Amino acid sequence: MTGPTGKLGQQVVKQLRNRGIPLRLLTRDPQRIRADDGIFPMGNDYAHPANSGQVLSGVETLFMVSGHESPQRAEQQVSFVRAAANAGVGHIVYTSFVGASDNSTFTLARDHGATEAAIKDSGMDFTLLRDSLYQDFAPDLVGEDDAIRGPAGEGRAAMVARADVAAVAAAVLADPGAHAGRTYELTGPQALTMAEVAEAISHAWRRPVRYVDETLEEARASRAQFEPEEWQLEAWISTYTAIAQGTMERISEDVPTILGRPATSLAEVLSAPQ
Template identity: 55%
Template sequence: MTSAPTLAITGSTGRLGGRVVRLLDGVPRRLVVRDAARAPALAGCETAVATYDDGAAVRAALTGVETVFMVSGAEHPERVAQHRSFVDAAAAAGVSHLVYTSFYGASPTATFTLARDHHATEEHIRASGLAFTFLRDNLYADFFPLMADEQGVIRGPAGDGRVAAVAMDDIAAVAAEVLRNPAPHAGATYDLTGPVPLTLHEVAEIITASGRKVRYVPETIEEAYASRAVYGAPPWQVDAWVSTYTAIASGELAAVSDAVPRLLGRPALTLAATLSG
């Protein structure tokens, strides 16, 4: 590399972080990963190994870095504590600006339980003194097909509620746009959504049109907990699964934002376009 990177990207082995890494081709960047063997081998990249809860390793990984793209950690009962550890280590390392992938409608009273974790993380970042940009992503449109079971049925207590799900390609493109020149975005919170709110009946119809027959079967909340009991997941995780649907039913995920077209200069991707890509 011709210069040491002043940009660090976490989650680069994942679906979102990996997209961002590749969109920033030509920008020197440091990839902060848990496993160096899984880091993408790309020109202009160097690798540092750290987990979010290892403060010493994070400080070492971020030394000399000005801007960090912080992909939220994997779902875990201690995720907020892990996030706080990472943020504190970033501040101690001298990082100036943190771009964090949060969740649409993050608040302490959000119906979707994990959105409360994102709110707690946002508050810790605000208190850290770091400049920040929050990308509040709606549900990932790309994941809708994965919500269907082996019989092609999406089950959950979403009723006829609507969700303005966003394509991961759009989130990555916005992140790359911000990371190329973060200063104008300091202090901003961007709600990232798709172009139209859809019911899960409509989602199923669009998936079916893409080639896989899928239908949506509404459940009561009690039925939703019962149908998920077979997985043996811990209560906090089942709460998260079920509240994904109840958040849709409540209307909390339905509003469409103009952030994607405003930042990218093009319309947000539709679900149909996302599934055909």
């Protein structure tokens, strides 16, 4: 698996260890991984993994965690998918995004669309985990003025708990054949407006947090202080415009079906000990 030191990857690694599943961990930071794991260093990106043939040779199932956001992410990930197929990987499980396609309103979902297409064309068995926005990330949307700002309007998003995604991934990886050829949409139990997200955070933090519905021009202006590159700015803003268009509002039953329990709510995530 890739991304074993990330917030999602750490949870998946723990659950797979508890199941006694042998792991080969591909990482850019070997010092952060327990010495008794199978550790293989990677290069700085998916396009240039160190000794890709060696690290992927003999792998039956690959858990591919999507890479860091960048203008080159789609190209890099497609390159890695091809390397996996050439190395003889049998099954790939990939963390994608709801509504992934080459024309997604949310610009970063286009990277996932390109990666999904490469996976489907690779000849490998596959399982696609299309995650919604993480509930865990909701507090990070709040600015220093205790406001969530963006052009989401009255649109809704069925945000998902990262722990639920990790649990689904572990279940799939424990029995990949049972999930071959499947695309799962991983969402929470509610589709919330940004105003409702702000209200939930207010309750958890016990102080007022509000949602400010911006125009596109206001959204660009309010983010100018961070001096983002244009691709990053478009990604930030398109998160909200995709919500406004309803592309993240569908509530899926895939999480409860796979885990045999209800999906975790935003309120539960916000109230959990940090």
